[in-house]
Amino acid sequence: MTIIFLLAQPLISNCQILERFKNHVEFLASDRLEGRGPGSRGLQLAAEYIYQQFEDIGLLPPYEKSYYQEFTISGQEVNETNVIGILPAKTPTNQSLVFTAHYDGLGIRHDGLGVNASHGEDSIYNGALDNAMGVAALIEMARQFMSDGSQSQNLVFIATAGEERGHYGSIFYVKNPVFPLDHISINLNIDGFCIWGKQKEYFMMPRQGIDYVDKIDSIASIQGWVYNPPDFVDGLNKLFDATEFLSRGIPAITIWSGNESDVVIPEGQLPLGRRTHTPYDEVNQYWDWGGVEAQLALYKTIAYYFLEYPDNINVINPELFGH
Numbered sequence: 001m002t003i004i005f006l007l008a009q010p011l012i013s014n015c016q017i018l019e020r021f022k023n024h025v026e027f028l029a030s031d032r033l034e035g036r037g038p039g040s041r042g043l044q045l046a047a048e049y050i051y052q053q054f055e056d057i058g059l060l061p062p063y064e065k066s067y068y069q070e071f072t073i074s075g076q077e078v079n080e081t082n083v084i085g086i087l088p089a090k091t092p093t094n095q096s097l098v099f100t101a102h103y104d105g106l107g108i109r110h111d112g113l114g115v116n117a118s119h120g121e122d123s124i125y126n127g128a129l130d131n132a133m134g135v136a137a138l139i140e141m142a143r144q145f146m147s148d149g150s151q152s153q154n155l156v157f158i159a160t161a162g163e164e165r166g167h168y169g170s171i172f173y174v175k176n177p178v179f180p181l182d183h184i185s186i187n188l189n190i191d192g193f194c195i196w197g198k199q200k201e202y203f204m205m206p207r208q209g210i211d212y213v214d215k216i217d218s219i220a221s222i223q224g225w226v227y228n229p230p231d232f233v234d235g236l237n238k239l240f241d242a243t244e245f246l247s248r249g250i251p252a253i254t255i256w257s258g259n260e261s262d263v264v265i266p267e268g269q270l271p272l273g274r275r276t277h278t279p280y281d282e283v284n285q286y287w288d289w290g291g292v293e294a295q296l297a298l299y300k301t302i303a304y305y306f307l308e309y310p311d312n313i314n315v316i317n318p319e320l321f322g323h
């Protein structure tokens, strides 16, 4: 890797991108979408919204003119649906780089899940950070890659379903991939962060069982990011879609929030560990969107690195990531 290569990547500084990004998050995390719980009308509306975005951007649908990859979970009547858009490589190849961001959420709950489940009368787990924000990033990155032009690999953008209940969408994808599994260079899995302005701290997992931790960290550090994990997680966190790729020996990472010790959390607002998976994960007036550009630039730079250098990254211990 050369520093020149990384600095040469276009920096994203476009008010329109930020405006669109906010609109995606505010719609997907609105009460109208009911927390995007299993089988809900809200979940279906979210899928339709992402479908429409992929179509507007001009991504190709993988299946007979549809962006939907439907599947069933045993014991459940309603179908689940991954939404998949493709930006084909400039010359035909089997090689793909796969972005994932789950669009499902916990829905409406009255059973007290979450550290701070009591939120007055509010029982909607809006899932704004987790993961309306990741989906917004997925959509806006797709748009940017489309305007950059085709790359040397196929880019696959997947909004996954069923993540919160057991990674069902990513499990289905690795069994039914659009491009062959053994030609996936890497899976970049995206969950939201940076809601308190420009953060420097990030968390990249896994930290073991793979041989490219240093590569990711040095790419991030060039952009000023500092690795500092939240204190309630470990480096072998298996609670993300990336796990389903890793357990099959496919390189994958999840980028997530750091410890938030570098930002000022507004008074009365909760830190990450007490906000996630509660009704408090919703957009409010305290959110500072000033970190979004840097977040997108980080994902994009990592992607560009592995588009340029797809070889010599390995999952050394896939068995670490099995169920």
Ligand SMILES: [Zn+2]
Pocket (backbone or CB within 6 Å): 102, 130, 131, 191
């Ligand atoms: Zn999530």
